[in-house]
Structure formats: C-alpha cells, structure tokens
Amino acid sequence: xxxxQPLTYASSGVDIKAKDEAAKAIxxxxxxxxxxxxxxxxGGSGHFAGMVEFGEYALVLATDGVGTKLEVxxxxxxxxxxxxxxxxMNVNDxxxxxxEPIAFVDYLAVETPDPRLVAELAKxxxxxxxxxxxxxxxxxxxxxxxxxxGFDLAGTVLGYxxxxxLVSGASIRPGDVLxxxxxxxxxxxxxxxxxxxxxxxxxxxxxxxxxxxxxxxCLLEPTRIYVKAVLDLLQAVPQGSVHGISHITGSGLLNVxxxxxxxxxxxxxxxPVPAILQQVQQWGxxxxxxxxxxxxMGMGLCVVVSAEQADTAVRTLAKHFPAKRVGKVVAGTGIxxxxxxxxxxxxxxxF
Numbered sequence: 001x002x003x004x005q006p007l008t009y010a011s012s013g014v015d016i017k018a019k020d021e022a023a024k025a026i027x028x029x030x031x032x033x034x035x036x037x038x039x040x041x042x043g044g045s046g047h048f049a050g051m052v053e054f055g056e057y058a059l060v061l062a063t064d065g066v067g068t069k070l071e072v073x074x075x076x077x078x079x080x081x082x083x084x085x086x087x088x089m090n091v092n093d094x095x096x097x098x099x100e101p102i103a104f105v106d107y108l109a110v111e112t113p114d115p116r117l118v119a120e121l122a123k124x125x126x127x128x129x130x131x132x133x134x135x136x137x138x139x140x141x142x143x144x145x146x147x148x149x150g151f152d153l154a155g156t157v158l159g160y161x162x163x164x165x166l167v168s169g170a171s172i173r174p175g176d177v178l179x180x181x182x183x184x185x186x187x188x189x190x191x192x193x194x195x196x197x198x199x200x201x202x203x204x205x206x207x208x209x210x211x212x213x214x215x216x217x218c219l220l221e222p223t224r225i226y227v228k229a230v231l232d233l234l235q236a237v238p239q240g241s242v243h244g245i246s247h248i249t250g251s252g253l254l255n256v257x258x259x260x261x262x263x264x265x266x267x268x269x270x271x272p273v274p275a276i277l278q279q280v281q282q283w284g285x286x287x288x289x290x291x292x293x294x295x296x297m298g299m300g301l302c303v304v305v306s307a308e309q310a311d312t313a314v315r316t317l318a319k320h321f322p323a324k325r326v327g328k329v330v331a332g333t334g335i336x337x338x339x340x341x342x343x344x345x346x347x348x349x350x351f
Contacts, residue, residue, distance in 0.1 A: 005285075006284070006285045006286055006287050006290070007193060007196055007197055007200065007284035007285060007286050007290075008193075008286070008287075008290050009190065009192070009193045009290065009293075009294045011196075037053065038052070038053055038054055038055070039052045039053060039054075040052060040053045041053075042058050042163070042166070043097070043166070043168060047096070047097055047168065047169075048062065048092075048093040048094075048096035048097065048245075048246070048247055048255075049061060049062035049093045049094045049096065049097055049099065049159070050062070051097060051099075051166070053163075054160070056162055056163060057160050057161065057162055057163065058097075058099070058160065058161050058162075058163050058166060059158065059159075059160055060094050060097060060099035060157075060158070060159040060160060060161060061094075061156065061157070061158060061159075062090045062091075062093040062094045062156070062157050062159075063090065063154065063155065063156040063157075064086075064089040064090050064093065064154065064155070065086065065089070065152060065153060065154030065155070066082050066085045066086050066089065066152075066153050066154070066188050067188055067189060067191055068191040068192055068195070069082060069085060069186075069188050069191045069219070069220070070082060070150070070151065070152065070153060071150070071191070071195070072191065072195075072205065072216060072219045072220055073220060074150055075205050075216065076205055076216045076217075076220060078120075078216075078220060079117055079120035079121055079124070080120045080121075080123045080124050081124050081127075081220055081221075081222045082121065082124055082153065082220070082222075083106075083121045083122065083123065083124020083125035083126070083127065083128055083153070084124045084125075084127050084128040084131070084222035084223065084225070085124070085128075085187075085188045085222055085223045086106065086124070086125060086128065086153050086154065086155045087104060087124075087125060087128025087129060087131075087132060087134075087155065087157075087225065088128060088187075088188070088222065088223035088224065088225045089188050089223060089249065090104065090155050090156065090157040091104075091128075091132045091134065091157050091159075091225060091227050092223070092224075092225065092226050092227070092247045092249075092300075092301070093157075093247050094157050094159040095159070095226060095227050095230045095231065095245070096167065096230075096245040096246065096247050097161065097166055097167050097168065097245075098161045098165050098166055098167040098230075098234055098242070098245075099159035099160060099161040100133075100159055100160060100161065100227075100231060101132050101133075101134040101157050101158070101159040101227060102134060102135065102158055102159060102160060103134065103135050103136075103137045103157070103158045104125075104129060104132075104134055104135070104136045104137070104155055104156070104157050104158070105136070105137060105138050105139050105140075105155060105156050106125060106136065106139035106140075106153065106154070106155040107139060107140050107142070107153070107154045107155065107156075108121065108139065108140070108141045108142070108151065108152070108153050109141075109142045109144050109147075109148045109151060109152045109153075110141065110142070110143055110144070110148060110150075110151040111143075111144070111145050111148050111149055111150055111151065112143070112145060113141075113143055114151075117151065118141070121153060124222070125155075128222075128225060131225040131227070131228070132225055132227045132228075133227070133228070134157070134227075139155075164239075165234070165239065167234075167242050167243070167244060167245055168244075169243065169244035169259035169260045169304075170260065171240065171243045171244075172243045172244045172259060172260040172263055172304050172329055173243070173263065173329065174263060174329050174330050174331050175306075175307055175328070175329065176243055176304050176305065176306060176307065176328065176329040177304070177305055177306070177307050177310035177313075177325055177327075177328055177329075178256075178265060178266075178267060178302055178303070178304055178325070178326050178327040178328060178329065179302070179303045179304075179305060179310065179313055179314055179317065179323055179324070179325055179326065180267075180270070180271045180298075180299040180301070180302055180303075180323065180324060180325075180326035181224075181226060181229065181299065181300060181301040181302075181303065181317050181320075181321050181322070181323045182224075182271055182272075182298060182299065182300065182321050182322040182323065183223075183224060183248070183271075183274065183296045183298055183299060183300030184221050184222065184223065184224045184274075184300070185218060185219070185221040185274050185276050185277070186218075186219060186221070186274075186276060186277065186280075186295065186296075187223040187224070187248075187249065187296055187300060188223045188249065189249045189250040189294075189295070190250070190252075190294045190295045191219070193280070193284065193286070193294055194219065194280050196284060197280045197281075197283040197284030197286065198215070198280075198283055200283060200284055200285075201282075201283035201284070203215060203283055205219070209275060209276065209279065210275060211275065215276070215279075218275070218276040219276065221276075223300070224300050224321060226247075226300065226301045226320075226321070228320060229301075229316075229317050229319075229320035229321060230245060230301075230303075232316055232317075232319070232320070233303070233313055233316045233317055236312055236313070236316040237305070237309040237312055237313060237316075238309065241305055241306045241308070241309040241313075242303060242304070242305050242309075242313070243304045243305060243306065244259040244260065244303070244304035245259075245301065245302070245303050245304070246258070246259055246301070246302040246303075246304075247300070247301060248296040248297075248299055248300055248301065248302060249296070250294075250348070251293060251294070251348035252291070252292050252293045252294050252295050252296065252297065253267070253292050253293065253296075253297070253299075253302075253335055253337075253344060254293055254335070254344055254346060254348045255302075255348050256302050256335050257333070257334060257335050257344075257346070258348050259304065261333065262333060263329050263330070263331065263332065263333070264329070264330045264331060264332030264333055264334055264335070264336070265327065265329060265334075265335040265336075266327045266328055266329075266330055266335075266336055266338065267326050267327035267335065267336070267337045268326075268327050268328075268337070268338055268339055269324070269325060269326050269327060269339070270297065270298065270299065270326055270327075270337055270339065270340065271297070271298035271299040271322075271324070271326060272298050273297050273298045274298055277291065277295055277297060277298070280295075288340060288341065288342050289342050289343070289344065292337065292340075292342050292344060293344055299326065300321075302326070303317065304329065310325060333345070334346075
C-alpha cells in the first residue's frame with residue numbers, strides 16, 4: 001500500500017472477513033453435546049456469550065483478551081489498567097444476554113517471568129472485578145519463551161441468569177428504540193489499525209492531544225464496564241422491555257445487526273466521536289465506513305428497548321454513563337448512519 005492510500009484494518013494486518021470465515025469453520029466442527037439434563041446449549045450463534053442449561057437458570061460463559069493494546073501498555077511501561085480491559089471485554093459480553101457475572105479466571109502467557117509486570121496486571125484485574133461485583137477465583141500463568149514475545153492476557157467469565165429473563169434479541173421489532181451508552185475511548189479493539197495510522201503520521205505515544213493529554217494515555221484509557229448499568233436497567237423496566245443489548249467491540253457497529261438480522265437499525269443521532277478516534281481517522285486517512293466497522297466510535301454499548309420504556313431506560317443508564325437515544329429499528333436489513341453518510345451491511349460472525 002502506498003502512503004497516499006487510505007488505511008484499512010485489513011491493510012494494517014487484520015482481515016475481519018478472513019477472521020469471520022475462520023470462526024465459521026470452527027463452529028461447523030464443534031457439534032458434540034453432553035448427555036444429561038444440565039449443560040445443554042441455549043441460544044444461537046449471534047449471542048455475545050455462550051449459554052447452557054442449569055435447571056431454571058442459564059449458565060453464561062464468555063472468553064476474550066486485551067489484544068494489541070498490550071503493546072501500548074508495554075511501550076508506556078504502564079500495565080496497571082489493562083487488567084480492567086481484560087475483565088471488561090468478558091463481562092460486557094456476558095451482560096448482553098442479561099447475565100450477572102459471578103466468577104472469573106485469567107490466563108497470562110509470558111516470554112519471561114516478571115514479578116513487577118504480574119503485580120501491575122493484578123491491580124487492574126482486581127479493579128475490574130470490583131467494578132463488576134465479581135470474584136476472581138484463579139488463573140494460569142504460562143512461561144512460553146519459544147512461542148510468546150512479551151506477554152498476552154486473556155480471561156473467562158462465568159455468569160448466570162434465569163432462563164425466562166434472557167435477553168436474546170429475538171423480540172427486536174420495527175418501532176423499537178436504540179439507546180447508546182458512551183464509550184471511554186478506543187476500548188480494546190482496533191489497535192493494529194491505530195498503531196499503523198500513528199506510524200504513517202509519525203505520531204508517538206508521548207505526543208500531545210488537543211486537550212494536553214498524551215496519545216499513549218488516551219489509548220490506555222480502560223474499557224468501560226457496563227455491568228451495573230445494565231443490571232440496573234433490567235430492574236428498572238418491565239420484564240421483556242429490553243429486547244437486545246450489543247457490546248460494540250471488534251467489527252464496530254456491525255455488532256448491532258448480529259442481534260437480529262431481519263430488521264434495519266437506523267442510527268440518526270450517533271454518540272459524539274471521542275477525540276482519539278477522530279485523530280486516528282485523520283492520521284491514517286481512514287474512510288468513515290472503515291472507522292464505523294472497526295471502532296465503537298463513541299458508543300460502547302447499544303441497547304434496544306420498546307418505545308414505551310425508552311425514556312426510563314435512558315434515565316437509568318445515564319445514572320452510570322452518558323446515554324441517549326441514537327436511533328430506531330425499522331423494516332429492512334443492515335445498519336445505517338444517515339447523518340454521517342455511512343451504510344453497513346452484514347453482521348459480525350461469532351464463534
């Protein structure tokens with residue numbers, strides 16, 4: 001790619017289409033289901049977390065890591081917040097189906113043992129657990145010098161929800177209202193494109209943003225944890241009023257139509273775009289549609305509610321983080337942002 005061509009996530013090294021094809025290939029091969037009344041799968045492939053039968057409850061599992069945001073932390077020699085990101089990426093997925101997280105395990109793979117690094121990571125993990133009201137019950141540290149350069153951090157969350165209170169997306173229909181809950185910045189995906197954009201523009205982590213903060217500090221702003229906000233919402237509105245919840249991570253706003261594909265999501269009043277994402281677009285000359293299919297663009301969570309409960313939902317969510325109506329569900333397919341001239345089709349594949 002020449003320097004005068006706009007950057008894309010694929011040209012930066014992450015091909016989402018290829019990743020989705022790989023996910024589909026895995027899903028097609030995993031068909032075994034245990035015998036017995038407990039542990040049978042619930043739901044389909046569009047959910048943000050896996051669910052199994054457990055009597056009147058569904059046990060909910062999600063697993064994820066922090067990704068190449070860890071490279072920013074290492075460059076800044078600041079590792080005390082990425083543990084929050086690790087927890088957030090998991091619990092935010094679990095709460096999308098209405099589940100309350102209760103337990104977490106982490107997995108740390110390192111090139112060489114480093115007590116200071118591990119202690120700093122533990123600080124963030126503990127803070128993420130506090131924000132989620134969840135217990136970290138254990139984990140694993142692997143030393144893999146021939147396989148890992150630096151370190152990698154991931155985790156798995158266990159949550160639960162009564163089966164009659166699952167939020168599946170199946171009840172989404174035209175007339176529903178889309179409510180956006182603000183992100184804190186880039187959160188924990190798209191950093192390969194961020195770093196390529198910085199490289200192209202000659203930007204360093206220590207350069208200043210317009211507000212005087214450093215680029216590195218903005219990029220390390222932890223992912224918001226939406227657990228308490230969502231659980232409060234589910235208590236504040238009548239059962240069944242929340243029709244879908246989408247965590248906006250990898251693949252950006254394409255996470256919304258994965259809730260239900262045979263309706264159209266119109267976001268005509270989008271959340272304000274954080275300054276750091278505006279800068280990334282400028283540094284890499286990244287196309288608008290590429291930004292919205294890669295990053296959260298200011299909306300870390302999208303909640304689909306009945307029109308009758310929209311005002312209550314906004315008030316409840318806004319007690320925790322900035323929230324507002326961003327759009328509506330109509331007949332059709334795909335997702336559009338008419339005020340910014342972006343039209344997206346398809347949905348993020350999920351394994």
